[in-house]
Amino acid sequence: MNILGISFFYHDSAACLVRDGKVIAAAQEERFTRKKHDADFPINAINYCLEEAGIGTKDLDFVVFYEKPFIKFERILETYLSYAPIGIKSFIKAMPIWIKEKIWMKELIRKELNFEGKVIFPEHHESHAASAFFPSPFQEAAFLTIDGVGEWTTTSFGVGKDNKVDILAEIHFPHSLGLLYSAFTYYTGFKVNSGEYKMMGLAPYGKPKYKDLILSALMNLKEDGSFKLNMDYFNYCAGLTMTNRRFENLFGGPPRSPGSKLTQRDMDIAQSIQEVTEEVMLRMAQHVYQETGKKNLCLAGGVALNCVSNGRILRESPFENVWIQPAAGDAGGALGAALFVWYQYLENKRISDGKKDFQQGSYLGPKFENSYIKNYLEKNKISYILLKNEDIPEKIADLIANQKVIGWFQERMEFGPRALGNRSILGDARSSKMQEMMNLKIKFRESFRPFAPSVIEERASDFFEIDRKSPYMLLVAPVKEELRRKMTKEEQKLFGLDKLKTTRSSIPAVTHVDYSARLQTVNKDDNPLYYQLIAKFDEKYACPVIINTSFNVRGEPIVCTPADAYLCFMRTNMDCLIMGNFLIEKKEQKLLDKDVNWLKEFELD
Amino acid sequence: MLKHMIEHLDIFVCPACGGDLQIADDEIKCLKCLNCYQVEDEVPLLFWPHENGIVQKKDVTNMVKKFYEKTPFPNYEEFENVGGLIQKAQTGIFARLLNEQVPFNIRVLEVGCGTGQLSNFLGVAHRIVFGTDMCLNSLKLGQEFKKRNGLERVGFYQMNLFRPIFREESFPLVICNGVLHHTSAPFSGFQSISRLVKKGGYILIGLYNRYGRITTDIRRSIFKISSDRFKFLDSRLRDKNIGELKKLTWFMDQYKNPHESGHTIREVLGWFEQIGFDFVNGIPKLKAFETFSENERLFKSNPEGNWLDHFLVQTHLLFTGSKEGGFFLMIGRKKL
Numbered sequence: 001m002n003i004l005g006i007s008f009f010y011h012d013s014a015a016c017l018v019r020d021g022k023v024i025a026a027a028q029e030e031r032f033t034r035k036k037h038d039a040d041f042p043i044n045a046i047n048y049c050l051e052e053a054g055i056g057t058k059d060l061d062f063v064v065f066y067e068k069p070f071i072k073f074e075r076i077l078e079t080y081l082s083y084a085p086i087g088i089k090s091f092i093k094a095m096p097i098w099i100k101e102k103i104w105m106k107e108l109i110r111k112e113l114n115f116e117g118k119v120i121f122p123e124h125h126e127s128h129a130a131s132a133f134f135p136s137p138f139q140e141a142a143f144l145t146i147d148g149v150g151e152w153t154t155t156s157f158g159v160g161k162d163n164k165v166d167i168l169a170e171i172h173f174p175h176s177l178g179l180l181y182s183a184f185t186y187y188t189g190f191k192v193n194s195g196e197y198k199m200m201g202l203a204p205y206g207k208p209k210y211k212d213l214i215l216s217a218l219m220n221l222k223e224d225g226s227f228k229l230n231m232d233y234f235n236y237c238a239g240l241t242m243t244n245r246r247f248e249n250l251f252g253g254p255p256r257s258p259g260s261k262l263t264q265r266d267m268d269i270a271q272s273i274q275e276v277t278e279e280v281m282l283r284m285a286q287h288v289y290q291e292t293g294k295k296n297l298c299l300a301g302g303v304a305l306n307c308v309s310n311g312r313i314l315r316e317s318p319f320e321n322v323w324i325q326p327a328a329g330d331a332g333g334a335l336g337a338a339l340f341v342w343y344q345y346l347e348n349k350r351i352s353d354g355k356k357d358f359q360q361g362s363y364l365g366p367k368f369e370n371s372y373i374k375n376y377l378e379k380n381k382i383s384y385i386l387l388k389n390e391d392i393p394e395k396i397a398d399l400i401a402n403q404k405v406i407g408w409f410q411e412r413m414e415f416g417p418r419a420l421g422n423r424s425i426l427g428d429a430r431s432s433k434m435q436e437m438m439n440l441k442i443k444f445r446e447s448f449r450p451f452a453p454s455v456i457e458e459r460a461s462d463f464f465e466i467d468r469k470s471p472y473m474l475l476v477a478p479v480k481e482e483l484r485r486k487m488t489k490e491e492q493k494l495f496g497l498d499k500l501k502t503t504r505s506s507i508p509a510v511t512h513v514d515y516s517a518r519l520q521t522v523n524k525d526d527n528p529l530y531y532q533l534i535a536k537f538d539e540k541y542a543c544p545v546i547i548n549t550s551f552n553v554r555g556e557p558i559v560c561t562p563a564d565a566y567l568c569f570m571r572t573n574m575d576c577l578i579m580g581n582f583l584i585e586k587k588e589q590k591l592l593d594k595d596v597n598w599l600k601e602f603e604l605d
Numbered sequence: 606m607l608k609h610m611i612e613h614l615d616i617f618v619c620p621a622c623g624g625d626l627q628i629a630d631d632e633i634k635c636l637k638c639l640n641c642y643q644v645e646d647e648v649p650l651l652f653w654p655h656e657n658g659i660v661q662k663k664d665v666t667n668m669v670k671k672f673y674e675k676t677p678f679p680n681y682e683e684f685e686n687v688g689g690l691i692q693k694a695q696t697g698i699f700a701r702l703l704n705e706q707v708p709f710n711i712r713v714l715e716v717g718c719g720t721g722q723l724s725n726f727l728g729v730a731h732r733i734v735f736g737t738d739m740c741l742n743s744l745k746l747g748q749e750f751k752k753r754n755g756l757e758r759v760g761f762y763q764m765n766l767f768r769p770i771f772r773e774e775s776f777p778l779v780i781c782n783g784v785l786h787h788t789s790a791p792f793s794g795f796q797s798i799s800r801l802v803k804k805g806g807y808i809l810i811g812l813y814n815r816y817g818r819i820t821t822d823i824r825r826s827i828f829k830i831s832s833d834r835f836k837f838l839d840s841r842l843r844d845k846n847i848g849e850l851k852k853l854t855w856f857m858d859q860y861k862n863p864h865e866s867g868h869t870i871r872e873v874l875g876w877f878e879q880i881g882f883d884f885v886n887g888i889p890k891l892k893a894f895e896t897f898s899e900n901e902r903l904f905k906s907n908p909e910g911n912w913l914d915h916f917l918v919q920t921h922l923l924f925t926g927s928k929e930g931g932f933f934l935m936i937g938r939k940k941l
């Protein structure tokens with residue numbers, strides 16, 4: 001039985017194919033079209049999923065869209081009408097697509113896919129809940145999904161048991177934590193829907209000066225984590241900006257204009273909203289625990305990507321275990337929707353062992369064989385060295401130790417926003433200059449952005465205060481006390497971005513200014529080659545931790561094909577690129593004198 | 606010091622006599638005429654005056670040089686790192702397309718690079734870029750940016766385009782944007798730099814268009830008689846989103862330039878023909894009603910268009926082009 005789950009038209013469209021309950025393939029459309037957060041109909045992702053499964057659309061038994069288009073349409077209509085006439089401008093702006101495409105979803109899907117079979121529409125939060133619970137390792141768990149806005153619901157919780165998810169309660173739009181967070185993202189001058197991570201990265205440089213103000217003026221937060229926003233300060237129901245004049249007056253100024261310098265105030269604001277978010281999430285988790293009495297918790301939805309809060313839930317809430325869907329945004333909805341049909345709709349049995357999840361390391365995307373890579377390299381006259389399988393870990397470990405920055409392209413692409421060691425850029429975590437260097441010379445982004453460490457699973461607790469796996473880089477944990485470096489008197493006086501210049505631990509490149517790290521633990525079975533690389537690095541250089549950042553540059557999606565990887569490599573200051581068994585070194589790139597093909601160079605393969 | 610030049614010394618020649626150069630103790634010496642050239646802030650001072658050392662009163666090169674030494678163009682005001690540079694370059698489709706379509710692993714020469722933003726941008730990707738200009742103050746800004754951001758493949762050199770410091774046929778791509786119309790002899794300038802292009806290589810020339818420039822010319826006259834009180838007539842000078850320094854730089858470059866000339870499509874096609882280049886592409890496109898697409902293949906051959914096309918295209922420039930300063934760009938390919 002083949003089920004295709006899809007999400008599109010909001011952000012991050014994606015497709016996922018589930019066969020007999022197993023996820024065969026899942027990918028975001030942006031990776032194929034190279035348009036970040038592409039929200040178009042995910043035709044490329046769908047084609048890839050079908051290809052991976054070796055089937056055509058006629059072999060599909062169900063197509064599932066991750067939410068009910070009609071409910072969403074009504075919400076939009078009602079919201080805009082209740083804010084008329086000021087809402088009319090954004091209404092008109094949003095209207096045409098909604099009218100044209102969204103309400104005719106079923107016809108659209110049938111037509112695009114040339115598909116005659118059944119099309120199913122679970123609710124947005126059902127899809128999210130399904131994406132949180134069904135792939136989790138638990139037979140029984142509470143779930144909590146928090147995100148921007150889907151239909152009327154923005155936050156929901158409930159219980160997953162065997163093959164069912166059951167939603168117990170919901171918080172409705174516009175009282176949304178996701179949107180509150182986005183409003184501040186906007187206010188601190190970052191892009192809504194993609195700058196959230198930057199704001200989170202900025203937070204540790206600030207002090208929570210505005211936390212009380214947010215809690216007292218902007219929202220009414222109850223003990224159980226539910227809250228009402230004071231809509232006098234927000235603009236997202238009526239306008240195209242997120243905050244209004246009153247909001248600006250409250251926080252003493254207009255939003256930071258995007259390209260301008262970050263000030264201490266921006267950092268303070270970022271830290272304040274971060275702490276509020278944590279507070280809300282902790283209270284919610286507490287409440288969910290009381291209501292459900294389960295010892296396991298599953299999280300999904302955009303806000304669940306806030307790994308700082310996740311780490312605190314793990315440490316401070318009564319739950320014993322937490323599992324987080326790595327494709328926590330809308331993309332994950334495609335996966336959830338497909339699993340929802342298999343389990344809840346078709347009532348198939350679900351058995352888990354309580355330990356191993358069904359996400360398969362989230363390595364659910366395209367893979368390129370050595371033969372394919374070789375063909376690409378030779379066709380484009382790119383010189384390479386062919387490494388034997390068993391030589392890869394040592395060769396790359398040596399290069400990393402020599403302070404080289406490595407593009408690492410292996411196996412299947414990750415599903416979800418994080419690179420987990422198959423489409424990654426790697427560097428030496430022991431270096432004190434690496435963070436700034438890699439940000440400015442390779443990612444071309446703000447130097448304050450922290451990097452994440454990959455650590456081999458068995459050694460994680462030697463370096464970080466963590467007693468469990470974090471395979472999807474969704475938990476933040478403090479670096480161990482004994483590895484930290486005490487700040488000198490001078491250094492303590494530094495504030496704002498100057499703090500970046502201090503060395504904070506023996507793995508400074510991945511230690512944030514507050515001594516935290518957003519770590520990925522690497523498992524021997526989930527990703528053998530990546531594991532061997534780090535183990536080799538540990539063996540030779542006594543450090544089981546390396547820097548892992550996604551293989552892309554600012555503003556671009558993570559690379560998908562060898563061609564994407566090569567272009568990204570040549571357009572940055574990466575030193576080496578390893579694709580499959582092929583090592584390409586910058587210094588070996590010879591000047592082309594003849595045979596420069598000006599027209600073919602950039603044709604994708 | 607001088608790492609970039611040392612690595613590529615094979616293509617350098619003495620601007621005075623064309624002899625081979627030698628680098629010793631951070632001084633550059635010609636092995637033939639024994640001229641010595643200094644280095645300042647890591648920028649080799651290889652400028653050789655146009656009129657063979659005889660300083661004339663109305664030497665355009667000198668006048669323009671003085672002007673740009675005072676007002677380097679364009680400025681780096683709004684950003685300080687590569688991220689910012691990329692962001693800026695991506696807003697204009699031309700720089701983005703160039704970056705996407707100029708092959709890696711080749712040498713690129715930019716003539717009259719000013720402060721070197723395009724050179725630095727193209728050098729972020731794996732290309733060897735030579736940014737040259739006669740204005741040292743501009744070059745220093747480019748050099749500083751390069752250094753701060755570790756763009757090792759880019760080198761800046763002081764050079765007079767009438768007195769090249771490179772061997773003939775050294776580059777598969779030569780870019781010269783917004784420069785020749787500030788010289789006393791645009792055609793011989795073009796001739797001079799076209800020699801540096803390899804056979805089968807490309808040249809990219811950006812010039813003021815005679816018709817596209819008319820609006821600017823009128824404004825300049827108005828400013829002159831009104832002692833600059835009517836600055837608001839220029840949309841860039843009105844724009845609240847543009848910083849003051851940037852405005853001043855634009856104002857000076859557009860309205861206070863000591864020397865400029867206007868050119869036509871026909872004229873440049875003539876240059877190409879005379880020197881042995883085939884026309885490849887133009888911005889705007891030379892065929893009327895054809896538009897330049899977002900994914901335009903810059904180096905793919907296009908029709909030249911006839912006089913009517915050119916008339917229509919240039920009339921269009923007259924009405925629309927003044928925001929960009931009435932520019933047009935032509936790409937030619939050196940015959941094999």
Ligand SMILES: C[S@@+](CC[C@H](N)C(=O)[O-])C[C@H]1O[C@@H](n2cnc3c(N)ncnc32)[C@H](O)[C@@H]1O
Pocket residue numbers: 666669670673678679716717718719720737738739740743764765766767781782783784787788858
């Ligand atoms: C308007 S700026 C153009 C800068 C840059 N290409 C751009 O498009 O932004 C003109 C530049 O041409 C340079 N220039 C003018 N005559 C020159 C000559 N004879 N040799 C070298 N550079 C010259 C000036 O120094 C000045 O930096």
